[in-house]
Amino acid sequence: MAIQVGVTIDRSSPVPLYHQLAEQLSLAIASGTLQPGDPFENEIALAERLNLSRPTVRRAIQELVNQGLLVRRRGLGTTVANRKVHRRAELTSLYDDLMRVGGRPSTVVLSHEVVCDERVAAALDLPADAELLSIVRLRLSDDRPLAVLRNWLPPALLDVTPAELETEGLYAVLRRRGVRPVVAHQTIGARTPATAERRHLRLRPTEPVLTMTRVAFDAVGSPVEYGDHCYRAQDYSIEVMVDQR
Amino acid sequence: MAIQVGVTIDRSSPVPLYHQLAEQLSLAIASGTLQPGDPFENEIALAERLNLSRPTVRRAIQELVNQGLLVRRRGLGTTVANRKVHRRAELTSLYDDLMRVGGRPSTVVLSHEVVCDERVAAALDLPADAELLSIVRLRLSDDRPLAVLRNWLPPALLDVTPAELETEGLYAVLRRRGVRPVVAHQTIGARTPATAERRHLRLRPTEPVLTMTRVAFDAVGSPVEYGDHCYRAQDYSIEVMVDQR
DNA sequence: GTCAAGAGTTTGTCCTAACATGTTTTCATA
DNA sequence: TATGAAAACATGTTAGGACAAACTCTTGAC
Numbered sequence: 001m002a003i004q005v006g007v008t009i010d011r012s013s014p015v016p017l018y019h020q021l022a023e024q025l026s027l028a029i030a031s032g033t034l035q036p037g038d039p040f041e042n043e044i045a046l047a048e049r050l051n052l053s054r055p056t057v058r059r060a061i062q063e064l065v066n067q068g069l070l071v072r073r074r075g076l077g078t079t080v081a082n083r084k085v086h087r088r089a090e091l092t093s094l095y096d097d098l099m100r101v102g103g104r105p106s107t108v109v110l111s112h113e114v115v116c117d118e119r120v121a122a123a124l125d126l127p128a129d130a131e132l133l134s135i136v137r138l139r140l141s142d143d144r145p146l147a148v149l150r151n152w153l154p155p156a157l158l159d160v161t162p163a164e165l166e167t168e169g170l171y172a173v174l175r176r177r178g179v180r181p182v183v184a185h186q187t188i189g190a191r192t193p194a195t196a197e198r199r200h201l202r203l204r205p206t207e208p209v210l211t212m213t214r215v216a217f218d219a220v221g222s223p224v225e226y227g228d229h230c231y232r233a234q235d236y237s238i239e240v241m242v243d244q245r
Numbered sequence: 246m247a248i249q250v251g252v253t254i255d256r257s258s259p260v261p262l263y264h265q266l267a268e269q270l271s272l273a274i275a276s277g278t279l280q281p282g283d284p285f286e287n288e289i290a291l292a293e294r295l296n297l298s299r300p301t302v303r304r305a306i307q308e309l310v311n312q313g314l315l316v317r318r319r320g321l322g323t324t325v326a327n328r329k330v331h332r333r334a335e336l337t338s339l340y341d342d343l344m345r346v347g348g349r350p351s352t353v354v355l356s357h358e359v360v361c362d363e364r365v366a367a368a369l370d371l372p373a374d375a376e377l378l379s380i381v382r383l384r385l386s387d388d389r390p391l392a393v394l395r396n397w398l399p400p401a402l403l404d405v406t407p408a409e410l411e412t413e414g415l416y417a418v419l420r421r422r423g424v425r426p427v428v429a430h431q432t433i434g435a436r437t438p439a440t441a442e443r444r445h446l447r448l449r450p451t452e453p454v455l456t457m458t459r460v461a462f463d464a465v466g467s468p469v470e471y472g473d474h475c476y477r478a479q480d481y482s483i484e485v486m487v488d489q490r
Numbered sequence: 491g492t493c494a495a496g497a498g499t500t501t502g503t504c505c506t507a508a509c510a511t512g513t514t515t516t517c518a519t520a
Numbered sequence: 521t522a523t524g525a526a527a528a529c530a531t532g533t534t535a536g537g538a539c540a541a542a543c544t545c546t547t548g549a550c
Contacts (some may be wrong), residue, residue: 016533036466042500053535058501068428071465074501075543082370082466125327183313189482190435190455208453208478210435220316221281221327233435233453240431240485261503287530298505303531319531320513 002041002077003034009050017052021060029069029080040070040078104142105169109162110200111136120152123215124223132226133158137165138200145201146235152226174224181216181224188212188238193230201232208233247286247322248279254295262297266305274314274325285315285323349387350414354407355445356381365397368460369468377471378403382410383445390446391480397471419469426461426469433457433483438475446477453478 005028009020028034040061041049047057061078064070072078115134121127133153139146151170153160157177164173174181193201193209201209209230216224250273254265273279285306286294292302306323309315317323360379366372378398384391396415398405402422409418419426438446438454446454454475461469 018533044500055536056534059533072501073465073543074541075499077500082462186485187482188433188455188485190453190478192451192453206437206451208435208437210433210455217327220318237432237434240433263503289530300506301504304503317531318513319511320529322513322530 002039002045004041004049005033007050009052018056018059018063021050021052021057022063025060025064026067026069029064034080036080036083038080040080042077106140106143107166108138108140109135109165110138110148112162112165114158115152117152120226124152124154124226126154126223131155131158133160135160135165135170141235144235145232147229147231148197148200150228154223154225156222170225170227179224180218182219184214184216186212186214190233197230201230203232210236210238212238247284247290249286249294250278252295254297263301263304263308266295266297266302267308270305270309271312271314274309279325281325281328283325285325287322351385351388352411353383353385354380354410355383355393357407357410359403360397362397365471369397369399369471371399371468376400376403378405380405380410380415386480389480390477392474392476393442393445395473399468399470401467415470424469425463427464429459429461431457431459435478442475446475448477455481455483457483 005025007021007024009017011017013020025034034040043054043057043061046052047054050057061070061072065072065078068081070078071081112133112135114131116129117132117134118128120132121130124130124132126132132155135149135151135153137149137151139149149170157174157179160173168176171181189211190208191211193203193207197203197209198205198207203209210233211230212227213229214225214227216227218224250270252266252269254262256262258265270279279285288299288302288306291297292299295302306315306317310317310323314326315323316326357378357380359376361374362377362379363373365377366375369375369377371377377400380394380396380398382394382396384394394415402419402424405418413421416426434456435453436456438448438452442448442454443450443452448454455478456475457472458474459470459472461472463469
């Protein structure tokens with residue numbers, strides 16, 4: 001039999017109804033109230049029970065399907081997806097990643113200056129002579145060096161200070177300014193490190209680094225950040241969810 | 246002024262109207278008929294002109310927004326997004342990638358046998374004693390070795406033959422069987438290669454390999470493939486589009 | 491006993507309609 | 521002339537209904 005999830009809808013809230021519903025269903029799945037394979041209450045019954053219209057309920061369910069939490073099959077109904085396919089939203093910074101796994105991250109700002117760089121400007125879709133804030137940071141986890149992070153910020157963000165960057169991740173700093181990256185293009189590779197990088201990361205001669213260059217934009221397509229990072233390959237890997245819709 | 250794109254809708258086609266519209270708009274953007282920054286005809290006018298309802302037109306536009314082709318702003322209208330943020334659906338195999346850039350890829354099947362592997366079975370969410378088809382391939386581009394590809398396929402795909410794999414990419418073989426991966430979880434790293442890998446890839450002692458392990462599932466959450474690949478880092482990088490919705 | 495037709499269930503598509511909310515432009519007033 | 525209110529405009533949210541298509545399961549015929 002279909003499982004009835006406890007949901008409360010607040011019609012006076014500014015949060016859209018479909019989003020309220022999606023959040024609560026998502027929580028029910030995350031908390032284990034709904035297990036993978038469990039049949040889901042059908043759209044029409046759910047709409048009737050919650051006094052919502054079918055399009056609203058449908059949209060909430062669609063949101064979870066897009067996240068890979070639910071699977072719909074015509075004629076059969078909707079079921080909770082295999083846990084392995086649950087995708088989580090990505091686009092976090094290394095600092096966030098380390099915080100989440102309980103590391104004790106710290107940052108040393110190696111360099112912080114305004115520059116012009118034709119190649120970076122082109123990648124960010126800015127004029128070639130645009131002033132960019134160039135930042136080089138050494139990221140450590142529990143006092144062990146982990147990565148050398150080179151970043152360039154667009155003209156609107158020249159006021160980012162070294163002090164901010166030593167206490168927070170770059171993305172947190174951007175978020176506090178209302179800048180929210182929503183799409184990024186990353187290229188991931190590997191190489192033997194340059195001398196300076198090897199020294200900073202305390203690598204032995206044969207050890208490789210994992211490299212990632214990233215271009216990030218916000219919702220309206222304004223450039224947010226260009227990054228060129230290299231990581232100690234022994235201690236770091238990059239996880240990516242890929243999907244085709 | 247808003248640009249009117251030429252669109253023809255075939256109501257007798259089994260293809261949903263919103264998808265017909267989305268495809269044709271997508272084409273107009275790809276072909277350059279619509280340039281980045283161009284204002285888009287508004288939803289209501291477009292619906293009226295094409296004799297479609299607003300929800301249908303909205304859905305088509307939403308599809309393109311999800312792909313990053315369009316940007317909507319309430320009160321302002323919809324515009325064609327900056328070309329840099331156009332994301333393209335990923336989840337292609339190395340073979341497809343090489344074909345696209347005009348390389349001449351070839352494949353040597355090094356090993357092809359049915360095995361049991363507890364670790365792989367767990368990743369694919371299968372019982373520990375499930376029979377898996379283990380495949381090891383050497384991928385070459387213009388006769389230069391590029392990657393060593395180790396893959397494991399679930400019990401339903403034990404009939405995949407070495408001959409197929411030498412003429413096509415793995416994903417093409419799966420597609421012909423009606424198996425369509427829609428979501429994958431990848432972990433990307435770097436390391437120094439094992440002796441056998443170094444020999445196959447003709448690497449000098451200090452050169453690193455880029456590694457990628459991948460678990461792929463289809464739309465209903467059935468496992469499709471487990472892959473453990475290593476690439477010549479000099480000749481290959483992995484591109485990923487990341488987004489937050 | 492087996493196979494096929496049909497009923498029932500559930501999601502997929504499409505429509506009309508109304509009101510809300512955020513932006514820009516216009517125009518009247520101080 | 522400057523300022524603020526209102527209008528015009530575009531997307532966002534929600535509702536309710538109708539029919540289509542895919543799948544399962546039961547029933548009935550051979």
